[in-house]
Amino acid sequence: MRLSQLLCRGLWGFALLSVLRGDTALAAGETPIVVGTRITLPSKVLGEERPLMIHLPDGYEAAPTERYPVLYVLDAETHFVHVAGMVEFLARTRHIPEMIVVGVPNTTDRERDLTPPFSKTERIDDGRLLSEVAPTAGHADTFLRFFMEELAPAVEARYRTQPYRILVGHSFGGLFAMHVLTHKPESFNAYVALSPSIQWNSSELLRTAPEAIARLTAPGRALYLDEDAEEAPNVARLRKLTQDLRKRKPANLTWRYDELRGQDDHASLPHIGTYEGLRFLFEGWKVPEKLQMTGDLARLEAHYSGLSKRVGYPVVPQERLFNQVGYRHLEAKRLPQAIAAFERNVTLHPDSGNAHDSLADALEAAGRLREALMHRERAIALAREHQDPDLPHYQKHAEALRARLTP
Numbered sequence: 107m108r109l110s111q112l113l114c115r116g117l118w119g120f121a122l123l124s125v126l127r128g129d130t131a132l133a134a135g136e137t138p139i140v141v142g143t144r145i146t147l148p149s150k151v152l153g154e155e156r157p158l159m160i161h162l163p164d165g166y167e168a169a170p171t172e173r174y175p176v177l178y179v180l181d182a183e184t185h186f187v188h189v190a191g192m193v194e195f196l197a198r199t200r201h202i203p204e205m206i207v208v209g210v211p212n213t214t215d216r217e218r219d220l221t222p223p224f225s226k227t228e229r230i231d232d233g234r235l236l237s238e239v240a241p242t243a244g245h246a247d248t249f250l251r252f253f254m255e256e257l258a259p260a261v262e263a264r265y266r267t268q269p270y271r272i273l274v275g276h277s278f279g280g281l282f283a284m285h286v287l288t289h290k291p292e293s294f295n296a297y298v299a300l301s302p303s304i305q306w307n308s309s310e311l312l313r314t315a316p317e318a319i320a321r322l323t324a325p326g327r328a329l330y331l332d333e334d335a336e337e338a339p340n341v342a343r344l345r346k347l348t349q350d351l352r353k354r355k356p357a358n359l360t361w362r363y364d365e366l367r368g369q370d371d372h373a374s375l376p377h378i379g380t381y382e383g384l385r386f387l388f389e390g391w392k393v394p395e396k397l398q399m400t401g402d403l404a405r406l407e408a409h410y411s412g413l414s415k416r417v418g419y420p421v422v423p424q425e426r427l428f429n430q431v432g433y434r435h436l437e438a439k440r441l442p443q444a445i446a447a448f449e450r451n452v453t454l455h456p457d458s459g460n461a462h463d464s465l466a467d468a469l470e471a472a473g474r475l476r477e478a479l480m481h482r483e484r485a486i487a488l489a490r491e492h493q494d495p496d497l498p499h500y501q502k503h504a505e506a507l508r509a510r511l512t513p
Contacts, residue, residue, distance in 0.1 A: 141190050142207070147260060151252045152214075158182075158257075159209030161190035162265070163197065168492050169425075171457050175205045175270040175417075176261060178253070178294075179380075180220065180279035182209025188377055189274065193384070200424065202388040205272075206265055210257070212279070217243040220278040222285045224307040246285050254293055268419045269295075272387065276300040276376040280331075284311055287329060288318040295418065296328040298383035300376050304343050312343055316350035322358040326418050329361040330383035334375050341365060362386050390416075393427060401431045401443060403450060425455045429464050436468055444468040452481075459488040463500050470507060479507050 132138065142161035149156050159182050163174055179189045186209030197204040212219050223244045228236040236243065261267065273294040275283040280302025287297045288311065304311045319329075333344050348363045370378055393409055406423060413421040432447035448465035455461045463485040469478035482504035489497035 141187055142209070147257065149252050149256055151248060151256055154214065156214070156252070156257075157211050159186045159207075159211070161186070161193070161207040161209075163204035163206065164194060166266075168494050169455070169458060170492060171266075171455070172204075172422075173266045173268045175203055175268045175272065176208060176258075176265075177205050177272040177274060178208045178210060178257075180210050180273075180275040180282065181212050181216075181277075183211040183213055185209070185274070185276065185376055185380075186211075189380055192377070192381055196381070196384055200392045200427070202384050202391055203421070206261070206267060208257070208261055215242055216278060218245045219249040220246060220275070220282040221306060222246045222281070222310075224310075228307055246282050247289075249282070250286055250290060250293065254290075270417055270419055272296045272298065274298040274300070274380055274383070275302070276379070277372070278303050281306050281311075284315060287327070288315045291319075291322055291327055292324040295326065296330075296387050298330045298380060298387070300331075300379040300383070301333050301337065301340065301372055302331065302344075303340075304347065305340065309343055312347055315347060316354055319351060319356045319359055320354040322356055325358050326416075327359045328387050329359060330379075330386050331361070331363040332375065332379040332382065333363075333365055334371055335365040335367045337372060398427065398431070399434075401435055401447065403428075403431070403447060406431070422454050425451055425458055425461055428454070429461070432464060432468060436471060441468060441472045445472060457488055457492070459485040459492070459494050459496065459500055462488065463496075463503060466503065466507070475507065475511055479504065479511065482507055 142159050145158050145160060146155050147158055163172075166172070166174075177189070177193060179185050186207070189209070190207045193202070193205050193207055196202045217240045221240075221243045223246075224236055226235075226237055230236055230239060258271065271294040273283050273286065273296070275281070275298070277300070280299035281304060283297045283299040284302050284304065286293050287299075302311075331344060331348070333341050335341060344363060348361075351359075351361060364379075364382060366375060366378060391413060393406065397405055397409065406427070410421050410423045428447055428451040432444050432451065435441075435444035435447060445465070445468045448461070448468050451461045452458075452465050462481040466478040466481040466485070469475075469481065482500065485500040486497065486504060488494070489500050494500075
């Protein structure tokens, strides 16, 4: 990953969020490692300004036509950095698509934002009235309005997004995710509820969620649930909930529940839980190695067609995958197959300088030098337009080809 591509540009104009802690001055020659931007979004719904954190995929600026699913992670003050890194890693290993990560901190009033309405007679474990202990709690529906009326529209207006949203929440955040799924399921396509606090309001979700999920009309929803196996009270609740789901077999929900054992606890569970949740949501995303090795374009495109049907938006084959297929054919001297793979890549990614330069490699090997030069020059033009750091390489390739064409 190029460092320049890690300097993600944000939304409304702001300071970079570095993984370096504090304001330590950099010595000469040192460069900060940046995972995103910190921004502020004014909210009329909440009557306050809300801080946000944005991570864009590697190469976002160099691929101006690519669009991406959006993952919204709650409690971002804790979870943004590790989730953004995880998404980048899983996308690079092709287990999930590249995504935009939007971190939503909940330091303003966490109980207010993430908890659903509750009974005025609700009591906590020590017998005190919940309304006395947390008087501002119970406004999850207002927080959801902020998401749907302000946050998501702002993100989708500013960034190139696919119509696919994921909500990741832990503890109260998991409770919020379950509340949204059961009350406004169309808000997100997929929900990752990690150790959700379903004991809220005398475990109301245990009574209401199975029926609400069984009545889901929004197609293609997905849910991943998990819990620390040592959290005995909540494990029992989640087992009851998932037993009811198995009986009802909701037609429009794909779901999985895991109990994690080992060294993880309530605080550390979100990392492994998010990892497992994303792998579950995009199971089958990665092209099998045997299929990659065949270089069969028809079968590769059929794989992506199946993914498109599953997630509900057109999934374009990854540029680097078809590039690898093309170079595999090229190294084996299968020039027609190499040219076909590179040409298809250019069709799918017309604004990629790398796709054009790679096609030129195959055309040049086939002796089609004039066509190759046309694609070399197109690669240079695109690289200049998008400030692609590979511009010098494209220029070097073009100069060498012009020398071959000069009598």
